Amino acid sequence: MFDMRDRALLLGGWNLRKAVELAIVIEDMGAERYRRLSRKWEATENLRALFAKLADEELGHCEGARALLDEAAAHRSDPASELDEDCLKAIAHDHLFAEDGGALGGIESLAGEQQVLEKILKFENATLHFYRGLRDVLGPSSTLDRMIAEEKRHAVEIMRAMGER
Secondary structure (H helix, E strand, C coil): CCCHHHHHHHCCCCCHHHHHHHHHHHHHHHHHHHHHHHHHCCCCHHHHHHHHHHHHHHHHHHHHHHHHHHHHHHCCCCCCHHHHHHHHHHHHHHHHCCCCCHHHCCHHHCCCHHHHHHHHHHHHHHHHHHHHHHHHHHCCCHHHHHHHHHHHHHHHHHHHHHHCC
16 A cells, blocks of 8 residues: 555654655555556546545645645644644554555455445545544634545545445
């Protein structure tokens, strides 16, 4: 799922900028995975359309995350936020870099629609959890609030697709 360069974002010297850089990696990786899933499930119109839409929206989130780099640069850390920063690192480690490949690990080998939808729901929820943690560290951000709202909508759309089975 992630390469060694991406994993290095979690090692040593963790800071808010690295967290935002990781958000860019997460969104870019999500867009690529959704593009692949759209091609794999092209014969199932509702899944193809869902994955294509999610891929496009994840690219928009990449741009939003890039805009957060400026906010991260202007952020002044205080001792109270150190716990939130460490928690953010733990969220990324557990949900995105876990030994089993994280939230999307092995998704391309799944044959069942329901299994794929459950896996992407876990990814979207992990991303949502990560962004809420990022907001705890960064503070108010209209860019981040928009991204959080869109990730919530993704989870709802996936749940609706799961109900269609």
